Amino acid sequence: xxxxxxxxxxxAGHGDDATPREKFRSVTRDIAWVxxxxxxxKAWYVALGFxxxxxxxxxxxxxxxxxxxxGEWGNNNAxxxxxxxxxxxxxxxxxxxxxxxxxxxxxxRQHWRTSxxxxxxxxxxxxxxxxxxxxxxxxxxxxxxxxxxxHPNDMQxxxxxxxxxxxxxxxxxxxxxxxxxxxxxxxxxxxxxxxDRSKSKVKQxxxxxxxxxxxxxxxxxxxxxxAYLILAALATPLVLSVHSVxxxxxxxxxxxxxxxxIFPPYFVxxxxxSGFAMVMTLLVPARxxxxxxxxxxxxxxxxxCKITLATGTMVGCAxxxxxxxxxxxxxxxxxxxxxxxxxxxxxxxxxxxxxCNLIFPQLFWIRKVRLNxxxxxxxxxxxxxxxxxxxxxxxxxxxxxxxxxxxxxxxVPTKWDIMTLAxxxxxxxxxxxxxxxxxxxxxxxEVKMVSPEAHAGPDDHH
Amino acid sequence: xxxxxxxHPDEKVKAGKIGGQMAKIGIPLGLVxxxxxxxxxxxxxxxxxxxxxYLTAWLFVWxxxxxxxxFVLIHHLSRARxxxxxxxxxxxxxLTFPLLGLLGLGxxxxxxxxxxxxxxxxxxxxxxxxxxxxxxxxxGKGGWLDPNVFAIRYVIYMLIYSGLAWWFAxxxxxxxxxxxxxxxxxxxxxxxxxxxxxxxxxxxxxFDLGMSLSPKWYSTIYSVNIYGGAMIGAYAxxxxxxxxxxxxxxxxxxxxxxxxxxxxxxxxGFIFFWAYTAFSQFxxxxxANIPEEIVFYKYRMFTDWTNWSIAVLLGQxxxxxxxxxxxxxxxxxxxxxxxxxxxxxxxxxxxYWNVMPNATWGVTHGxxxxxxxxxxxxxHVQAVWQSIVIWLGMTAVFVGFVGTRMKGNLxxxxxPMLGPSLGFENY
Numbered sequence: 107x108x109x110x111x112x113x114x115x116x117x118a119g120h121g122d123d124a125t126p127r128e129k130f131r132s133v134t135r136d137i138a139w140v141x142x143x144x145x146x147x148k149a150w151y152v153a154l155g156f157x158x159x160x161x162x163x164x165x166x167x168x169x170x171x172x173x174x175x176x177g178e179w180g181n182n183n184a185x186x187x188x189x190x191x192x193x194x195x196x197x198x199x200x201x202x203x204x205x206x207x208x209x210x211x212x213x214x215r216q217h218w219r220t221s222x223x224x225x226x227x228x229x230x231x232x233x234x235x236x237x238x239x240x241x242x243x244x245x246x247x248x249x250x251x252x253x254x255x256x257h258p259n260d261m262q263x264x265x266x267x268x269x270x271x272x273x274x275x276x277x278x279x280x281x282x283x284x285x286x287x288x289x290x291x292x293x294x295x296x297x298x299x300x301x302d303r304s305k306s307k308v309k310q311x312x313x314x315x316x317x318x319x320x321x322x323x324x325x326x327x328x329x330x331x332x333a334y335l336i337l338a339a340l341a342t343p344l345v346l347s348v349h350s351v352x353x354x355x356x357x358x359x360x361x362x363x364x365x366x367x368i369f370p371p372y373f374v375x376x377x378x379x380s381g382f383a384m385v386m387t388l389l390v391p392a393r394x395x396x397x398x399x400x401x402x403x404x405x406x407x408x409x410x411c412k413i414t415l416a417t418g419t420m421v422g423c424a425x426x427x428x429x430x431x432x433x434x435x436x437x438x439x440x441x442x443x444x445x446x447x448x449x450x451x452x453x454x455x456x457x458x459x460x461x462c463n464l465i466f467p468q469l470f471w472i473r474k475v476r477l478n479x480x481x482x483x484x485x486x487x488x489x490x491x492x493x494x495x496x497x498x499x500x501x502x503x504x505x506x507x508x509x510x511x512x513x514x515x516x517x518v519p520t521k522w523d524i525m526t527l528a529x530x531x532x533x534x535x536x537x538x539x540x541x542x543x544x545x546x547x548x549x550x551x552e553v554k555m556v557s558p559e560a561h562a563g564p565d566d567h568h
Numbered sequence: 569x570x571x572x573x574x575x576h577p578d579e580k581v582k583a584g585k586i587g588g589q590m591a592k593i594g595i596p597l598g599l600v601x602x603x604x605x606x607x608x609x610x611x612x613x614x615x616x617x618x619x620x621x622y623l624t625a626w627l628f629v630w631x632x633x634x635x636x637x638x639f640v641l642i643h644h645l646s647r648a649r650x651x652x653x654x655x656x657x658x659x660x661x662x663l664t665f666p667l668l669g670l671l672g673l674g675x676x677x678x679x680x681x682x683x684x685x686x687x688x689x690x691x692x693x694x695x696x697x698x699x700x701x702x703x704x705x706x707x708g709k710g711g712w713l714d715p716n717v718f719a720i721r722y723v724i725y726m727l728i729y730s731g732l733a734w735w736f737a738x739x740x741x742x743x744x745x746x747x748x749x750x751x752x753x754x755x756x757x758x759x760x761x762x763x764x765x766x767x768x769x770x771x772x773x774x775f776d777l778g779m780s781l782s783p784k785w786y787s788t789i790y791s792v793n794i795y796g797g798a799m800i801g802a803y804a805x806x807x808x809x810x811x812x813x814x815x816x817x818x819x820x821x822x823x824x825x826x827x828x829x830x831x832x833x834x835x836x837g838f839i840f841f842w843a844y845t846a847f848s849q850f851x852x853x854x855x856a857n858i859p860e861e862i863v864f865y866k867y868r869m870f871t872d873w874t875n876w877s878i879a880v881l882l883g884q885x886x887x888x889x890x891x892x893x894x895x896x897x898x899x900x901x902x903x904x905x906x907x908x909x910x911x912x913x914x915x916x917x918x919x920y921w922n923v924m925p926n927a928t929w930g931v932t933h934g935x936x937x938x939x940x941x942x943x944x945x946x947x948h949v950q951a952v953w954q955s956i957v958i959w960l961g962m963t964a965v966f967v968g969f970v971g972t973r974m975k976g977n978l979x980x981x982x983x984p985m986l987g988p989s990l991g992f993e994n995y
Contacts, residue, residue, distance in 0.1 A: 368788035
């Protein structure tokens with residue numbers, strides 16, 4: 107890697123007459139500029155300020171709930187899971203797009219993924235961080251969380267391995283570990299570029315440590331490529347397993363509305379759906395803010411819109427199948443649960459879920475909508491709202507009308523419920539904004555590798 | 569990286585007489601085998617075992633056509649390049665739907681004619697009204713599981729499949745003449761809604777033709793699992809058919825190891841997908857242990873069917889999954905062909921395991937019991953040889969049907985993506 111001046115991206119290297127070398131250089135310069143610009147745009151400060159306020163709210167609400175007790179939430183005997191687990195499933199779902207983009211699309215040779223993979227992977231990790239907090243605080247005694255890790259002990263106490271909640275612990279910790287490894291290892295060559303371009307001694311040392319002595323030799327590249335492929339192959343089953351295991355939390359039970367065999371693939375499709383919606387919610391404004399529209403192009407946004415449309419439609423089909431089978435089963439409890447969802451006390455939530463997840467995404471059939479950034483962000487925010495409500499409908503509406511009518515209860519969230527949920531967005535956005543400012547947001551080497559200039563033939567631009 | 573190639577000057581891309589030969593041999597041979605199976609097989613309960621064997625075999629060929637239709641749809645939807653050289657063969661397989669629709673009348677017409685021995689719900693509907701009302705689970709869906717309504721739905725499914733297959737094949741063949749790139753665009757645009765229609769059709773076809781054999785049992789993932797199996801059958805069949813065509817001297821330069829390698833990867837992927845859906849269904853039902861659901865596995869795990877269950881686990885999933893993981897097993901073609909045949913055989917074993925245990929029902933000790941009920945020791949694997957002969961016969965008829973559709977070019981010769989497909993390489 108060569109040391110280069112930290113310069114603002116201009117038009118050099120972007121024109122048709124630019125040589126391949128100039129084009130490659132412009133990719134490095136434009137991506138590095140996000141971290142190298144002396145001061146980020148004002149909008150970044152505003153967003154970070156807002157995110158930090160939410161983060162502070164998160165810290166306060168967690169402190170309050172832990173020190174006072176989870177009775178501060180609206181949970182009650184019938185609604186044991188309510189908001190905390192709704193939030194948990196929501197955030198795990200958000201974390202799905204990263205691995206899908208980085209691993210599954212990699213194995214499917216979808217080269218368009220290169221521009222968005224890094225930031226999606228980062229988003230995955232931050233979403234899993236948010237997700238992990240909820241079940242831990244939901245236990246009410248988070249200081250005993252380490253009991254979930256199987257270890258020999260004097261009390262001869264072991265986790266309940268037959269419980270899907272324990273499977274969750276293993277599935278999500280495996281997912282988090284693999285995602286961090288994949289993300290960090292993919293960043294090593296780019297961190298070396300940052301190290302080489304840094305003017306400040308502090309940055310040189312920090313990026314230098316993170317770059318693990320990367321020199322860009324052929325041997326290093328060879329091992330890097332092998333490791334990347336192996337990690338992609340290992341991560342691919344995780345895309346299916348994580349949310350499938352989350353769905354087992356519900357589907358292994360005998361509760362009508364929870365126990366249905368289509369839950370595993372339906373949860374996975376929903377997770378990818380919400381994950382892509384969140385990727386677009388973040389990247390569409392970010393690419394404008396940091397002048398990256400020529401790298402994260404309209405074609406990338408369009409492709410993501412199509413995946414969102416496809417997965418949203420799959421989720422819609424699953425809703426229909428659930429309804430049909432509830433009727434077909436002849437089981438009056440199943441039938442009641444689904445009629446109650448649509449017409450019962452939570453029908454407003456059901457209506458939000460169906461309209462946001464099934465109806466609005468259908469607008470992505472129209473190309474003009476896919477190319478309009480305001481429409482894309484608007485629909486994606488609706489999808490995220492809809493997917494939160496999907497989990498709310500599944501959890502709360504089923505528990506509020508269980509088989510024992512004396513347990514029926516209408517759940518109302520308290521201010522602590524709302525603050526914990528809103529605060530978790532503070533953690534997520536803070537982490538994402540810091541990532542965008544200080545780490546390579548796009549995999550430079552990968553973008554160069556799939557650019558037309560990297561290949562001799564005129565037709566090899568996959 | 570792949571490069572763009574053009575068709576080899578010596579390449580034989582015309583089907584020529586091959587289709588006619590397949591039809592001349594396959595259809596009569598297959599029909600004879602089916603008739604022989606009927607004549608020599610057991611005739612009790614209105615030849616119920618024959619009817620179940622016939623339905624299993626029909627589901628086998630139907631599922632291959634379903635998988636090939638999906639192959640065509642997803643090719644256009646994802647703008648795939650590599651699969652262009654094998655797409656026409658898949659189109660030809662999917663074009664058999666109208667004929668498969670006729671073949672399916674073999675179990676639809678007896679039902680309409682008053683033979684109530686295939687579907688228990690059909691038998692149930694024919695019982696006295698007062699007796700029916702003792703089983704409210706069945707009464708509620710009496711309008712849906714009615715012979716006439718069922719037959720109408722069957723016709724609708726076949727019309728949708730046939731229409732989709734016909735439309736895409738028509739555009740594709742028109743492009744052979746005109747070379748118009750707009751036709752590719754048109755197929756790509758139609759593939760989106762086409763896939764949605766295909767998915768809904770397959771979901772309900774799966775519920776009707778498979779799940780309703782045990783009408784009190786239900787599973788929301790059932791058709792997804794059937795679809796997974798269909799894709800295994802389709803990729804395996806496509807690989808074998810393409811290789812067989814190459815043995816006649818056609819497509820020898822166009823379809824290369826690279827294409828088989830990709831077919832193998834997708835076969836491997838769908839074996840995983842099938843196992844995932846099968847596990848989801850099994851684990852959730854086993855864990856919850858609800859009486860009306862658990863019977864599906866109870867009568868497959870603790871009766872004569874135990875060994876079949878183990879065979880499905882090993883043969884449909886574990887063995888091909890492990891073997892297809894390696895690169896060489898997909899690229900050394902004789903090995904890949906053996907694995908493809910293996911997958912086809914076990915796809916039938918899986919369907920047989922899905923269908924046949926439902927055949928044990930009727931009046932025992934003056935009491936009517938539906939499928940998957942009664943003492944475990946009364947559930948037996950019956951006359952497997954008969955079902956095997958029917959399956960071989962039906963497969964021969966199906967190959968003959970594919971032959972009738974094999975006319976003109978065997979590759980889309982003017983498809984804009986043919987060049988990249990011909991030069992495709994795995995790297």
